[in-house]
Amino acid sequence: MFGFSVFLNDEIDEDYLQSMLAAGFSGIFTSIHIPEEDVSHYKQRLAQLGTFARNHHLELMVDISRDALGKLGASSQHVGPLVDLGISGLRIDYGIDWQDVAEISHQLKVALNASTLQQSDIDALKSFQADFTSIEAWHNYYPRPETGVDSDYLLARNQWLKANHLPVTAFVAGDNDKRGPLYKGLPTLEVHRDLLPLAGALALIQDYCCDHVYIGDPGLSASSRDQFVTYIDENSISLSAQSLVAGHTDWLDHIQKPHSNRLDPARDVVRSQEARLRPLVKPIVALNTIERPIGAITIDNEGYQRYQGEVQIVKRALAADDKVNVVGQVKFSHLPLINQIGPGQKFEIRMEAFN
16 A cells, blocks of 8 residues: 655645545555644644545544644543544554553554564553554654665564564655755655655565555655556556667557566566567567667567567666667666566556657
């Protein structure tokens, strides 16, 4: 499941909510640390956000402290005011003890701090008869550069959490309207700080055992939303590329049809299962048979005989081959997505014309 973040220090942007809903996102995360002088504004915005979530069947998870809980007229024994606001779950912050967490788990979904949770904490929750069907583990996001989580740590941590039957959520940075005051992204993993959002999200799911991924920043670009739409609706990874050959529109049409990686994936390239089986308008002559860098998009020419027409995306740099035409190059920011095209994964290539 994919979700996005909304912060209550600003007015709620209904257009953005609608755009993320239309893109297929199914969860909203927000944080409530209410300053004394602004309680009414926060309550109003939270109510607006909760109404939207409830009306559109979105999950609304709220990062909350005991202090903020009280300001909203709720307690661990009485979460009715939160339910009335449209809140479906709480990410537990400081000041709430395990007995209170256990009580809340019987009324709302509970998200525990995935990075700091210990076996003794799980044992305490069991002793207080917490409802573990309502408990998840959520990682933090890290606004300051160089403070995001280490990749090896995250994988080991998530494997432990999964062994304890806890679903895991983590964050990727947005690529538009990043949150201040640093404006450096809100990822869980430091290595993902400047990564394309979909690439980071798929890596968290496929490589780091995460179940859910949220956009940490309050903004996602239209192009990234389009990528999520394609993945959510069609289970297909969309790559943007630049054409390297003029003319030959028949080649480009051949390349821009839907593809899926072979079920027996190659080490060096992503191989389209479909391309070689599609009829060609005419034989593919040898052209631009140059070295193949990572991200090169190639089509086998007539020199490869029965392989003619096969479309590949290069995963590791390869030498030139006079039987392979290099016809395009995946854009730099989209290169990490190539690693997420596993066996049988559908993908599409959106090629910009040669100029």
